[in-house]
Amino acid sequence: MKAAATTPDALDLLLRGEYPDPEGGAPIGVPVKVVHIARSLSGIEADLVAPLGLGRRLAVVSDPATREMLGARVERALAGLGGIVPVVLEAQPHADAQTVETVRRACGSVDALVAVGSGTLNDLCKFAAAKDGKPYVVFATAPSMNGYTSMNAAITVDGHKQTLPAATPLGVFMDLAVLAAAPARMIRAGLGDSLCRPTAQADWLLSHHLLGTPYRRAPFAMLADDESVLLSEPEALLRGDLDAMRALARTLVLSGLGMTICNGSYPASQGEHLISHYIDMFAPVGRESHFHGEQVVVATLTMARIQEEMLAAGPPTLRPSPITHTELKERLGSEIGESCWREFEAKRVTEETAPKLTRRAARAWNDMRDSIRGASIPAARLAAIMKRAGGPTTPADIGLSPAFYAAAVRNARFLRNRYTFLDLADDSGHLARWWPT
Numbered sequence: 001m002k003a004a005a006t007t008p009d010a011l012d013l014l015l016r017g018e019y020p021d022p023e024g025g026a027p028i029g030v031p032v033k034v035v036h037i038a039r040s041l042s043g044i045e046a047d048l049v050a051p052l053g054l055g056r057r058l059a060v061v062s063d064p065a066t067r068e069m070l071g072a073r074v075e076r077a078l079a080g081l082g083g084i085v086p087v088v089l090e091a092q093p094h095a096d097a098q099t100v101e102t103v104r105r106a107c108g109s110v111d112a113l114v115a116v117g118s119g120t121l122n123d124l125c126k127f128a129a130a131k132d133g134k135p136y137v138v139f140a141t142a143p144s145m146n147g148y149t150s151m152n153a154a155i156t157v158d159g160h161k162q163t164l165p166a167a168t169p170l171g172v173f174m175d176l177a178v179l180a181a182a183p184a185r186m187i188r189a190g191l192g193d194s195l196c197r198p199t200a201q202a203d204w205l206l207s208h209h210l211l212g213t214p215y216r217r218a219p220f221a222m223l224a225d226d227e228s229v230l231l232s233e234p235e236a237l238l239r240g241d242l243d244a245m246r247a248l249a250r251t252l253v254l255s256g257l258g259m260t261i262c263n264g265s266y267p268a269s270q271g272e273h274l275i276s277h278y279i280d281m282f283a284p285v286g287r288e289s290h291f292h293g294e295q296v297v298v299a300t301l302t303m304a305r306i307q308e309e310m311l312a313a314g315p316p317t318l319r320p321s322p323i324t325h326t327e328l329k330e331r332l333g334s335e336i337g338e339s340c341w342r343e344f345e346a347k348r349v350t351e352e353t354a355p356k357l358t359r360r361a362a363r364a365w366n367d368m369r370d371s372i373r374g375a376s377i378p379a380a381r382l383a384a385i386m387k388r389a390g391g392p393t394t395p396a397d398i399g400l401s402p403a404f405y406a407a408a409v410r411n412a413r414f415l416r417n418r419y420t421f422l423d424l425a426d427d428s429g430h431l432a433r434w435w436p437t
Contacts, residue, residue: 010222011035011250014257022217030257032149034171037249039242041175045077045139052170054135055111056082061103061125062116063089066141070178071116074139078114085110092289095123096156103128110134115169118142118186119292123153123166130167137171142182143190143248145292148172149256152265154277154292160339161277161415163265174249176242187237187248188391189293194230194251195386196272196296197223198377199303203270203420205375209368210361211347211419219258219267220375226250231377234389271306271420274412275299279400281336281415282408290398297386298398302409304379306434307421311372315365316428318357321348328414346417349427357427409435 013019017029036048049058058078062071067088075084087106093099103124107113113136115125122138129136130153138148147153153166179187201220208215229247236244258267265273276295310316328344329337349357361368383393392398395405410431413422425431 010225011254011257014222014254014261019218019222022221028218028261030149030260031151031168032170032172032257032260035149035174035253036171037174037176037246037253039176041139041173041178042073043077045074045173046081048171048173049078049114049137050081052135052137054081054114054137054170057085057110058082058112058114059085059087059107059110060114060116061087061089061107061121063093063121064091066117066121069141069181070139070175074114074116089121089124093120093124094156095120095154097158099124100127100131100155104132107132107134112136114139116141118182119145119147119154122148122169123155126166126169127153127155127164130165134167135170136167137173138169140172140174140249141178142186143174143179143245143252144182144186145190145193146252146255146259146268149253150259150265150268151263152259156280158335158339159281159333160336161280163269163416168260172253174253176245176249179249180240180242180245184238184390185291185294187245188386188389189291189297190248190252191230191234191237191389192291192293192295192297192300192386192391194227194248194255195377195382196268196270196300196303197227197255198375198382199272199300199307200266200268200270201375202307202372203303203418204266205368205372206421206424207419209364209371210357210424213419216262216267219255219262222254222258223251226254231385234385237389266418270303270418271412271422272296272299272303274415274418274420274422275302275408277415278408278412279398282332282404283400284404287399290392294392294398297382298392298395299408301379301383301386301393303421304376304382306425306431307372307376308379309434310421310425310428310430311369313430315362316358316424316430318349318354318361318424318427319429320351320354321427323414331411332414340414343417344414347419347423349423354427406435 207213
């Protein structure tokens with residue numbers, strides 16, 4: 001497999017602040033100063049970090065698995081830059097408010113944080129760094145998610161998984177040999193997190209056409225070249241093909257940068273992520289843990305089918321949402337239900353807004369349908385790509401019963417003030433038909 005070739009390179013242009021805005025705005029830049037993706041970083045770790053001026057005392061944050069994989073090597077390499085404080089969290093740490101405080105206490109005396117890990121480690125460090133106003137960089141250990149370069153973190157607070165503002169890394173360093181040696185499930189998870197681009201874009205376009213939500217083309221234009229390479233031969237990722245791994249790594253990095261330039265996760269996290277968040281929050285006790293991207297890809301296939309069926313059905317008639325504040329707290333629990341009501345109330349369709357939105361949907365339908373279909377990848381093709389990589393495609397593949405998964409699809413819309421095809425399907429009476437209670 002050959003790596004994607006962009007002329008000029010989108011990632012380089014972004015890092016230089018020279019990426020041309022496809023909508024005619026000023027050239028686009030990002031706060032990340034360096035992204036270094038190479039077949040090996042062994043022996044040059046300090047050379048990559050030193051120019052960033054992080055200070056003389058660095059915390060290298062890992063867990064037992066990522067320390068064995070890369071963290072100990074990074075600690076040795078960076079020791080010549082000053083004092084190193086190894087911070088090794090418990091095995092399989094959780095990205096929650098309590099663990100963030102553990103990281104902050106352990107890093108209280110340092111100038112900067114060096115995360116060595118993937119999704120959870122990166123989220124913990126970027127959120128802790130933001131809380132304390134400290135810079136951080138990350139050495140990736142797996143191509144498992146697209147959050148390395150985003151300016152938000154998925155943190156669970158009082159049982160409610162939330163996407164919260166966080167620091168962007170000054171540097172992201174990806175050793176392709178290390179990424180290729182990651183567990184196969186983590187590689188498939190990264191592919192799964194990448195496959196949600198079309199459903200997230202479709203949901204964002206829906207909100208743009210129906211509600212006037214601001215929308216940007218740049219995050220998707222940035223991804224186009226690398227995404228096409230990645231999706232053409234997904235099985236190469238599991239063969240240790242470093243060119244295939246480069247395409248995945250670049251897709252994940254560029255997806256994160258897309259979120260950063262939009263000041264939010266809109267281009268990469270919509271209905272499919274809400275379903276995954278619901279699973280994280282309410283999955284049955286004792287269920288085997290699954291990676292974020294494994295859940296996201298199953299939810300992506302659901303969203304792609306919902307989007308296809310809704311677009312084929314024609315302009316919808318929206319109805320007022322029947323759920324009340326009290327009913328939502330009964331359904332989700334008092335504390336989480338209260339938090340979710342605040343999110344849902346901001347987008348809830350009422351007696352007053354239902355006819356207005358119905359008329360607006362009718363007027364905008366053809367343009368919206370055409371733009372969404374132009375951005376979409378058919379659900380059948382997405383499923384085939386994941387199957388070729390040996391990844392999950394059904395709720396059963398991620399340890400969920402049909403009843404629980406139906407509840408996730410029905411209730412995910414309440415988790416966040418983001419209007420997606422889950423909302424449109426439910427507000428027009430279609431969701432109950434596809435996912436009955």
